[in-house]
Amino acid sequence: MVDTVSVAEYMVQVGRQARAASRVLVAASTKVKNDALHAMAHELDTAREALAAENAKDLAAGRANGLDAALLDRLALKPATIDGMIEGLQQVAALPDPCGEITDMSYRPSGIQVGKMRMPLGVVGIIYESRPNVTIDAASLCLKSGNAAILRGGSEAIHSNRAIADCIARGLSAVGLPETCVQVVQTTDRAAVGALITMPEFVDVIVPRGGKGLIERISSEASVPVIKHLDGICHVYIDAKADLDKAFAIALNAKTHRYGVCNAMETLLVDAAVAKAILPRLADAFSAEGVELRGCDKTCAIISATAASDEDWATEYLAPVLSIKVVESLEEAMDHIARYSSQHTEAIVTEDYSRGRRFITEVDSSSVMINASTRFADGFEYGLGAEIGISTDKIHARGPVGLEGLTSQKWIVFGDGQIRH
Numbered sequence: 001m002v003d004t005v006s007v008a009e010y011m012v013q014v015g016r017q018a019r020a021a022s023r024v025l026v027a028a029s030t031k032v033k034n035d036a037l038h039a040m041a042h043e044l045d046t047a048r049e050a051l052a053a054e055n056a057k058d059l060a061a062g063r064a065n066g067l068d069a070a071l072l073d074r075l076a077l078k079p080a081t082i083d084g085m086i087e088g089l090q091q092v093a094a095l096p097d098p099c100g101e102i103t104d105m106s107y108r109p110s111g112i113q114v115g116k117m118r119m120p121l122g123v124v125g126i127i128y129e130s131r132p133n134v135t136i137d138a139a140s141l142c143l144k145s146g147n148a149a150i151l152r153g154g155s156e157a158i159h160s161n162r163a164i165a166d167c168i169a170r171g172l173s174a175v176g177l178p179e180t181c182v183q184v185v186q187t188t189d190r191a192a193v194g195a196l197i198t199m200p201e202f203v204d205v206i207v208p209r210g211g212k213g214l215i216e217r218i219s220s221e222a223s224v225p226v227i228k229h230l231d232g233i234c235h236v237y238i239d240a241k242a243d244l245d246k247a248f249a250i251a252l253n254a255k256t257h258r259y260g261v262c263n264a265m266e267t268l269l270v271d272a273a274v275a276k277a278i279l280p281r282l283a284d285a286f287s288a289e290g291v292e293l294r295g296c297d298k299t300c301a302i303i304s305a306t307a308a309s310d311e312d313w314a315t316e317y318l319a320p321v322l323s324i325k326v327v328e329s330l331e332e333a334m335d336h337i338a339r340y341s342s343q344h345t346e347a348i349v350t351e352d353y354s355r356g357r358r359f360i361t362e363v364d365s366s367s368v369m370i371n372a373s374t375r376f377a378d379g380f381e382y383g384l385g386a387e388i389g390i391s392t393d394k395i396h397a398r399g400p401v402g403l404e405g406l407t408s409q410k411w412i413v414f415g416d417g418q419i420r421h
Helices: 004-025 032-047 049-065 067-074 079-094 133-144 153-175 193-198 212-221 244-256 274-289 296-301 330-340 353-362
Strands: 101-109 112-120 123-128 150-154 182-185 204-208 234-238 264-273 292-295 319-328 343-347 367-370 389-391 398-399 407-414
Touching: 004 150, 004 182, 004 193, 004 244, 032 079, 032 133, 032 153, 032 212, 049 067, 049 079, 049 153, 067 153, 067 296, 079 133, 112 296, 123 133, 123 330, 133 150, 133 153, 133 182, 204 234, 234 244, 234 330, 244 264, 244 274, 244 343, 264 274, 264 330, 274 292, 274 296, 274 319, 292 296, 296 319, 319 330, 330 353, 343 353, 353 367
Parallel strands: 123 150, 123 204, 150 182, 234 264, 234 343, 264 319, 292 319, 343 367
Antiparallel strands: 101 112, 112 407, 389 398
């Protein structure tokens, strides 16, 4: 058992090493970073037996501790999971490198030339649960964006994460980069998390990936900036001017494509002008999928549904449960979203250009859509290649956070001897 003092000292050492490694990474060429990613993929491929053996220890411990089948499935490093990790590394290597990009160059009256250069954030701390494949996702995105990474996975995956960390270290070493460019925290002591989120001298940003409880704790206790979202209370609004066939397909997909994801629809808003035409058809389809419906009084007068409470409008179900509200106008729909949304993703279904433009302008969420399912709010679907998470914050990155979201910009100035008068 590691005592608290030892954990604190250990985390300071990890932080110092990460800060030093970040200075090496900022100067690393795109080729070196890509070569490291390919080397990691090779190491994973050759270490399949070792990965399976270490993962078996985590699975055995998980069964002994009563983890349910779904959690055990997320924990398992199956051959297909390792294939996916390897493919993920190769995909990130193929993405454009955002670092060093210079934009917005302009000459000033003084003769200096002013612009912006995209740079890594520095050191990124990522705290996550269950799935050991997140270790590779996080490492690859941080490395390609030029950031040193400190990764703290869940205690239930400690053996798997250590084995993956060994592959990452060998891949880094093979191309001459410090193994400390990516460090997986070796202790399961919860004090390590407390230390990681309160080391602004070593860590530039924290990304928590997990349940609401974890993210709330990190957000409230961190003295390091946090990229986060707490809830995914997403809405689809079927407008009075909607194509009802489009509306049917979008609403059904937004709810039933996958239930336990942050971009699934949790509340359906329907304009009163089309409610009687679309709700019975949707109710039959949702019933066939086993979705429980909770509705306002107007909804319950049209279809069979349980009466919704105020709590329902503010709940992220992550389950086959859907709240439905009939509204009298676009304004009422946007008012409801403003009150209950978690600012993740909202969609309007309409054939009216002006109403669609109003919706995307006035609705204040990280993704706002016209005539598309909320399930598209995802880094891969947005063309980012991969994502480290989704941010509902308004500072720095917002929405799916890919490589560019793990960078910032600094002002650069080119002169030729100018002095200010």
